[in-house]
Amino acid sequence: MQNSPRRRYREQVIGEIKQAALAQIDAGGPGALSLNAVAKTLGVSGPALYKYFRNRDELLTVLLLDAYDDVAGAVRETLEATADEPARHRLWALAAAFLGWAAAQPHRFALIAGTPLPGYEAPPESVGKARAVLGPFLTVLAQGRPAPVAGSLTGQLGEWAATTPAVADWVRTWAPDGDPALLLTTVLSVWSRLHGVVSLTVHGQFTGMGFDPAALLRAEMDAVADRLGLD
Template sequence: MTGTGQSPRARYREQTRAEIKDIALRQLAEGGTGAVALTRIAKEVGLSGPALYRYFDSRDALLTDLIRDAYADLSAAVAEAADTLAERGGARARLQALAGACREWAVAQPHRYLLIEGTPVPGYTAPPDTLDSARAVLGPFLAAFAGAQPSAAVRPVVAQMSVWAEQDTAVGDWARGGVPAGAEGVALAGAVLVWTQLHGAIGLEVSGQFKGMGHDGGTLLTAQLDALADTFDLT
């Protein structure tokens, strides 16, 4: 055994898995999920097809690892922004900083962003734990709406989110982990509305839809979230 607690064989396995994922990410960046091909990866790594399956037993298993890694990195970026704001800044500033962290991560690596927030991969079903990963990204946004005062325009959303939190124990527990008791419906409404605006704007930007339109994606996202903050009377 080595000082890391891993045998040489275990280290080799982890290194090979990492190399496989690096190649898959490059393929993903070059041509999207359709370009991720196990046969091409095996050839580049220097393995036979059957040998590659000892590391990932299917293309879906490889995609699942890439999805988990992407969510972990994105949630870490959002958590870091949340920690920075822990001692300063109001709810509006928190909202903008968290959104900015999401956008910065996505713009830097659009292929990974589109893997988790883009068009679903045909025939692929993500494992249940990726839902928890997605909630880890959105969770820090809940606190921004803890003391919000929603306007009449969004109260129907708040009402539906309140029922959701009551009927779905996992959702209710998740929401209550970030806001005071009784604020779950408002916080969920705010977070879900953030999610739709955030990923709508970022998804269009990283897909190249804003090219030639004469505006910056960050400016547009800031304006959208400021309008949403007004709707919830965030200061």
């Protein structure tokens, strides 16, 4: 039975394991995650957890994918909530949603954007999860006039889209009428600016500098919006 007591119990235990694991990561970073430590927190034996997760990496993967889904949901909701606003304002809002999510739970941001753990390899599905975070940005960027940037970057990204169906499909899903090469160039610029400001914020690099990092992020998005001619 789909919603049997056994299933509900299993889901409850998995939820408790994940919460204990996130508390560990919050205290010591992703490298601090340990199934034995999680078991101790929950008052059970280490082997008892292997009924739910085969090893630390499997638990880490679930937490990683959950984090991507959570931030993608926050960004997507913002896209929908700002549907009637000018494109530039929507770009500000999307960036602010990402910043707000990361600043509120830096330990989860570390899972998706922190230093890779030695020996851990993120699963292939994490690529699609990451693209879901940037998808709403493509929708807004397509409202402008993307133009090639100096050098060969646009050509390289155009070739990437042409030879990788998943990339081309991703762009078409969020921006059906946009030029994949030009949009990829622009969204890459947004991604690098966004992660730069957010990473510095999360790591406290702006502390004591006397300004709101959100203002810097807005200025970075304005630079992209100006290039695209977004209202």
